[in-house]
Amino acid sequence: MWKIYKKDIRSIFTNWVAAILIGGLTLLPSLYAWFNIEASWDPYSQTDQLPVGIVNEDAGAVVRDKEIHIGDDIVKELKKNDDMDWHFDDRKDAMDKVEYGDYFAVIVIPENFSQKLGTVIEDQPEKAKIEYYVNEKINAIAPKITETGAGSIVDTVTSNFISTVNGTIFEKFNELGLEIEKDLPDIKRFEEYVFEMEEKLPEIHSLLSSSLSDTENAQKMIDNAQALVPDAKRATGNGLQTINEAMELINEAENRLNAMEPQVQENLEKVQSMAVKVNDFISTVQSSDLNLDQGKEIGNQINAQIAGSLQSIETIETALNQLQESNNEQGTNQNQEQINQALEQLSVLKQELQTIQENGQKVNAFLTDKQQEADELITRLQENSAATAGKIDAFVKEYNKNIRPAVKQEVASTKETLNNARNILTEIQSAMPEVEKILANTEGNLDEGEETLKHIIGEFPYVSEKINQLADRIRDIQGETDINEIIELLQNDPEAEKGFFEEPVQLNKNSLFPIQNYGTGLTPFYTVLAIWVGALLLISLLATDVHHPEDFTGKQIYFGKLLTFISIGFAQALVVTMGDMFILGVDVAEPVWFILFGLVSSLVFIIIVYTLVSVFGDVGKAMAIVLLVLQIAGAGGTYPIALLPEFFQTIHPFLPFSYAIDLMREAVGGIVWERAYRDLMILVLFGFIALIIGTFLKEPLSKKTKALMKKSKESGLFH
Structure with a gap:
């Protein structure tokens, strides 16, 4: 194994062609990583080079006598904004350019934009819309960037609009707070009124019920009164007629009284004179010797005189009785007592005169019998006559002093009373049409009032419930908060509130593992990818077998060549990781571990x-390429694994890339060793499994692999 490895290393350093090729293989994967990292370094800082068309068709609007042109305001703001390459055109030119690819997108502010925003003060506000046109076939990422730009315009308009509207609202709130503070005593009184109303609800209901009952009774009374109006008219007419007739009777009685008064006076004087004569005559008779033969003549004279007096008294009684009847007909009771007294006195005088007359007759009867008794009788007669004469004098004085003036006064008073009564009845009679009108109006008002009371009583349970709820709510509010706190809450600084709603939430970003830019974030993926690509280049160009395989065993060949591949792979890993940091300037939190993790990844990938x-053999090359493709898509190097299709989420845990990329990310951002240990263990496990396969399957499968490769070379298509 060592012999094979030493021979390969010696060949690299002694064969300049081999050295150049190995140098190229060492550097080439790094270029793949560096170019991609550099290209992805900070693409969003170059968005000012993306041409985007702006079309402003906003016609403006008038809101509460104030003109607004929000479209023009947007254009002014965009001219000061360099987030993108804004171009301001009309609709036709802009749409032509986005269609031909000169613009990535076009944003159109419609004609009714300001008008729609102005409906915020109406009962049914309408949302304003901005039209966004994008040519998505030009580039996959550019539409997303331009869409973000369009969204930022919407966000800016929304933020400014909200801040303006809320600034106005809070100005009103501030004014409202000042007004509430000013009206706080009235609010307290209102609370007291509500509680008092709640307390008096039963009494109010009782009064309403009583009022309805009284209204119904009043309606009956009005109906009765209207029914009595004709009777009242008749009674008034009859009353006037009766008064007129009574006046006629009074006038007639007054005329009779005036006519009888001289006669009564004359008769009284006659009676008085006769009484004096009778008394004188009796005195004369008493003083002279009584001739019994003359007694009959004397009695006849006395009887004649007394009869005349009685006739005069009866005449007076007749006149007084007529006057009394007249008073009774007119319903006047004044001075009746004097008339009755006069009649009683006349009755007494009449009775006494009759007694004298009777005694005179007795004189005629007894003169012949008893002279002495006659004398006594004459004496008594004289006494009676003298008393009668005194009473007659007293009656004449009483009549002249009291009775006659009283009767005249009573007649005058009766006439005055009847005149007043006639005037009253005349006024009543003239007022009867107005009374009928008032009764009719009152009936209509009572009908309306009765309906109103019934409606109020019908609604009373609802009103009562609402008042109780209002009172309970006031008590709850009093228990939960203080109105002074509400006033304090409403009183604010409108400008401060406007600034708050312009940006109500500020994102306070706290990066636990800060990544400098987008290129730095992609460095782990492209570095791991470069290491795998380097391994693929090595097995594509370098031989995995020796020239004289019969001199070595399968395991010796496998491990000997493996050491050569690992050595070159380490060189590739060192170049790419150190180039990332020192050539590209990638900001790595743990540089040493970044290099070491790169070496571990290279070791596993090479194995x-x-x-x-x-x-x-060649099938293994195809397997390595397929594995590369799967790992690029399924390792989560660019997109979070949660966003990938289910297939890639399923194979993700079984891909070496997944753990190699995580290790490199730990080194770039900051190491969490629990995750690093796990990734290292799993990644080493992949390498160990590959070593087991190579150790035990290399020799058994080598003959079949050689035969397969020989057959493929015979086709002339493969080397």
Whole structure:
């Protein structure tokens, strides 16, 4: 084994052609890695060279008397932006250029862009749209980059729009906070009103129910009143008619009273005169000797005089009774007592005169019998006559002083009362149409009010529930927070809030394992790929057998040649890893381990590829190439394995690339030794399996492999 290895090393250093070829094989894989890493170094810093067309068709809009031209604002911002090579054209030219590939993409700001954004203050705001056209056949990556640029425009517009709108909103919030602070006493009173309303809800419901009941009763009363209006009209008319008739009766009674007054006065004077004459006559008779023969004549004279007095008294009684009846007809009770008293006095006088008349008749009867008794009777007659004459005088004075003025005053008062009553009834009669109108309006209002009350009572449970909920919510809010805190929250700096919503979240990037650029991130993949490609180049150009295989065993040939391949592979790994750091300037966190991990990867890859070709010949070369293809796609070198199809996710754990790339990433970014140990163990395991295959299958399969290779050479197509 050592003999074979020493011979190969000596040939490299003694044969200049071999040395040049080996030097080329050592350097060539590194170039593959370096060119790709350099090309991928920082592609996103060159996006300013990607031509993108901008078409501004925005016509602007007027929002609350203020003109806005957001499309023009976007164009102004893009002219100051160098993220891409912006070109400002009309739609036709821009679309022609993107179609022919002069532009990678075209962004069109439509005519209604500002108008759509202005609908934010309306009840149904509409979203504004930016049209994006991209020619995806030009390049696979460029559309993604230009799409990011279009997205950044949208993000910028959105950010500025949000910050402006929210700045305005927070200005209003600030004003609202100041207003709430100013109206805080009123808010407190409102809370008290709500609680008071909640407390009085049962009373309110009771009052509404009572009001509805009263309304229904009032409706009945209005109906009754309307039904009584015709009766009231008739009663008023009848009342006026009755008053007029009463006035006629009063006037007639007054006329009769005025007509009878001289007669009554005359009769009273007659009675008074007769009473005096009777009294004088009786006194004369008493003072003279009574001639019994003349007694009949005397009695007849007395009787005649008394009869005249009685007739006068009856005349007075008739007049007083008529006056009393007249007063009764008019419903007046004033001075009735004086009339009744006068009638009683006249009745007494009449009775006494009748008694005198009776006694006079007795005189005629008894004069002839008893002279003494006659004298006594005349004496009593004289006494009675004197008393009667006094009473007549008193009645005449009472009549003239009280009765007659009282009667006249009563008649005048009755007339005045009737006049007032007639005036009142006349006013009532003239007011009856207005009363009917008021009753009709009141009925309509009551109907409307009754319907309103019924609606209110019907809605009362809902209102009551809402008031209770409002009161409960106020209590909850009072328990959860303080209105002063709300005021403090609303009062703010609008400019600060505007700045906040312009960029509400800032990404504070903390790189645990910082990678300088995109090329550095791809260095592990391209370095591992270069090491595998170097192994493929070696087995393509270098022989895996010796010139005199009969002098060595299969195992000696396998391990002897393996050492040669490993030595050259180490040289390739050293060149590519150190070139990454010192030629390209890749920022590697652990340079030593980066080189060592590269050497381990080269060792495993050489063992695998060499074993395949050494054991299986040309078939092994094909197997190494297939394995390369699978590993490029399935090792997760460029895209995360989670984004790959299921097939590649399945084979990923069984690919040597997967663990070699992870090892190199650990060295570039910073080593987590738990992961490094695992990757090293699995990667070494792949090499160990290949050694086992080569050790035990090289010799048994060599004859078949040689026969297969001989047969392929006979075709003239393979060397």
